[in-house]
Amino acid sequence: xxxxxxxxxxxxxxxxxxxxxxxxxxxxxxxxxxxxxxxxxxxxxxxxxxxxxxxxxxxxxxxxxxxxxxxxxxxxxxxxxxxxxxxxxxxxxxxxxxxxxxxxxxxxxxxxxxxxxxxxxxxxxxxxxxxxxxxxxxxxxxxxxxxxxxxxxxxxxxxxxxxxxxxxxxxxxxxxxxxxxxxxxxxxxxxxxxxxxxxxxxxxxxxxxxxxxxxxxxxxxxxxxxxxxxxxxxxxxxxxxxxxxxxxxxxxxxxxxxxxxxxxxxxxxxxxxxxxxxxxxxxxxxxxxx
Amino acid sequence: xxxxxxxxxxxxxxxxxxxxxxxxxxxxxxxxxxxxxxxxxxxxxxxxxxxxxxxxxxxxxxxxxxxxxxxxxxxxxxxxxxxxxxxxxxxxxxxxxxxxxxxxxxxxxxxxxxxxxxxxxxxxxxxxxxxxxxxxxxxxxxxxxxxxxxxxxxxxxxxxxxxxxxxxxxxxxxxxxxxxxxxxxxxxxxxxxxxxxxxxxxxxxxxxxxxxxxxxxxxxxxxxxxxxxxxxxxxxxxxxxxxxxxxxxxxxxxxxxxxxxxxxxxxxxxxxxxxxxxxxxxxxxxxxxxxxxxxxxxx
Numbered sequence: 001x002x003x004x005x006x007x008x009x010x011x012x013x014x015x016x017x018x019x020x021x022x023x024x025x026x027x028x029x030x031x032x033x034x035x036x037x038x039x040x041x042x043x044x045x046x047x048x049x050x051x052x053x054x055x056x057x058x059x060x061x062x063x064x065x066x067x068x069x070x071x072x073x074x075x076x077x078x079x080x081x082x083x084x085x086x087x088x089x090x091x092x093x094x095x096x097x098x099x100x101x102x103x104x105x106x107x108x109x110x111x112x113x114x115x116x117x118x119x120x121x122x123x124x125x126x127x128x129x130x131x132x133x134x135x136x137x138x139x140x141x142x143x144x145x146x147x148x149x150x151x152x153x154x155x156x157x158x159x160x161x162x163x164x165x166x167x168x169x170x171x172x173x174x175x176x177x178x179x180x181x182x183x184x185x186x187x188x189x190x191x192x193x194x195x196x197x198x199x200x201x202x203x204x205x206x207x208x209x210x211x212x213x214x215x216x217x218x219x220x221x222x223x224x225x226x227x228x229x230x231x232x233x234x235x236x237x238x239x240x241x242x243x244x245x246x247x248x249x250x251x252x253x254x255x256x257x258x259x260x261x262x263x264x265x266x267x268x269x270x271x272x273x274x275x276x277x278x279x280x281x282x283x284x285x286x287x288x289x290x
Numbered sequence: 291x292x293x294x295x296x297x298x299x300x301x302x303x304x305x306x307x308x309x310x311x312x313x314x315x316x317x318x319x320x321x322x323x324x325x326x327x328x329x330x331x332x333x334x335x336x337x338x339x340x341x342x343x344x345x346x347x348x349x350x351x352x353x354x355x356x357x358x359x360x361x362x363x364x365x366x367x368x369x370x371x372x373x374x375x376x377x378x379x380x381x382x383x384x385x386x387x388x389x390x391x392x393x394x395x396x397x398x399x400x401x402x403x404x405x406x407x408x409x410x411x412x413x414x415x416x417x418x419x420x421x422x423x424x425x426x427x428x429x430x431x432x433x434x435x436x437x438x439x440x441x442x443x444x445x446x447x448x449x450x451x452x453x454x455x456x457x458x459x460x461x462x463x464x465x466x467x468x469x470x471x472x473x474x475x476x477x478x479x480x481x482x483x484x485x486x487x488x489x490x491x492x493x494x495x496x497x498x499x500x501x502x503x504x505x506x507x508x509x510x511x512x513x514x515x516x517x518x519x520x521x522x523x524x525x526x527x528x529x530x531x532x533x534x535x536x537x538x539x540x541x542x543x544x545x546x547x548x549x550x551x552x553x554x555x556x557x558x559x560x561x562x563x564x565x566x567x568x569x570x571x572x573x574x575x576x577x578x579x580x581x582x583x584x585x586x587x588x589x
Contacts, residue, residue: 024387032401039404041427042416058430100312107309126321128572130520132541132561136548137324143338160316192305221410223523228549239411243527246415254419261412272407283467
């Protein structure tokens with residue numbers, strides 16, 4: 001009797017479980033559509049002619065697919081040059097971030113030095129410092145150095161520490177390496193630099209990939225930095241170029257605006273798809289240690 | 291033996307300088323130094339060309355009687371109070387749903403995270419297109435499906451801030467991913483034990499999942515507060531602060547004073563006020579955290 005009741009209970013539980021699951025999937029799918037829609041709309045608009053863009057009722061998938069928005073935009077402003085500038089800044093800054101934040105992360109994980117733990121807390125707390133507090137004196141410094149309207153202010157700081165978030169991320173990964181590995185290498189006569197390059201770095205490749213991706217996206221999408229430091233059009237990054245294009249075209253050329261926006265968004269989307277694994281690993285780690 | 295040891299010590303010292311000198315220089319040149327400098331500048335009148343002139347508290351006095359400053363603070367607080375809870379709680383709900391052993395987790399996770407990857411100018415333009423009052427797809431659909439005349443969104447004094455909040459929710463995938471990481475780090479034995487004890491799903495969520503991810507909730511809350519206070523690009527691109535200062539965010543005001551009018555002293559004072567406001571909120575968050583955030587060592 002009791003056994004029967006339990007069975008019935010399990011059965012009804014199963015039915016309600018299926019119902020709950022069904023509702024969950026409906027929510028998940030509906031939200032996915034909502035979240036993906038703006039990006040879909042960007043792509044769709046970029047490949048439509050003006051008649052299609054303002055058509056009533058709205059046309060979801062452009063037919064025919066046109067490329068005139070891209071060619072028109074490229075004819076009006078030197079977007080290839082903006083693209084080149086953005087790539088130069090993003091890559092050189094990212095290299096700086098990788099080098100310096102892995103050096104510092106290693107020092108916080110394995111080197112013994114006085115005040116290390118206090119400095120670690122201080123470094124972490126600088127994460128909460130709004131960038132605006134240091135922005136003005138740094139701008140004045142770079143102005144006095146004559147670096148305004150060069151790429152230097154956007155690149156050089158990356159080589160000096162790389163930022164607390166990256167240092168933290170790499171330190172956490174370095175700490176997962178068993179210490180004995182380093183100790184035995186030290187006994188074998190390796191210096192700290194040898195250990196760092198030959199043992200530590202190869203073991204934290206996933207973390208370095210995560211840092212590289214974060215840094216790439218940060219610099220690629222940066223707007224305020226270039227807005228403050230770059231003055232002449234031939235130095236502009238893609239963000240500044242799009243901003244200029246917006247002002248220059250008025251806000252009615254939606255097809256062209258979406259075309260350039262799409263080109264700006266594609267590298268980050270592509271990298272995210274290719275390197276998703278590392279990316280999510282990096283973020284997940286922040287959550288675990290949160 | 292002694293000689294060997296001293297060589298080791300020397301090596302350690304060398305390693306220390308090798309690894310840390312870039313960071314030390316960076317801390318002095320790009321963090322510590324500028325922090326002190328901007329504090330000092332905030333008591334001066336400074337336009338970069340002429341040397342700074344000490345003017346005491348007059349920047350601060352001027353700021354607190356400036357209507358535009360008050361407006362920018364109001365607008366920013368409104369935005370923060372809308373965007374922070376919606377993002378922190380929305381991300382938690384989304385992560386909870388995705389954590390129910392659903393099929394295709396990595397696909398859903400990717401879709402929700404995509405908007406975070408594409409930030410900046412491109413996304414700002416995208417939203418001003420989607421929410422365009424006349425030709426935007428949102429208003430078109432509202433008209434077609436519900437027969438409602440949609441609001442003017444970014445172009446309306448009343449709807450500008452809600453529009454920015456809506457746009458910020460699109461980035462909810464960022465905190466969601468961090469929650470998911472936290473949730474997946476909870477040992478499954480805990481759930482198994484609870485199930486044996488006859489706990490329902492809701493009970494184990496309230497008594498296991500939530501307490502164990504409170505540190506993550508706290509992390510997301512603090513980073514979200516700090517981040518939303520500094521909103522700049524969308525306002526600069528979409529509204530330039532308008533209409534009628536309805537979206538004149540704090541950092542937009544600061545940016546204009548610093549880099550358009552070259553009021554470096556005044557802008558430094560604005561930056562320090564922002565810093566203090568964010569600091570106070572963070573300290574409050576940390577204080578309150580003692581009551582609700584669960585840390586394992588304290589068990």
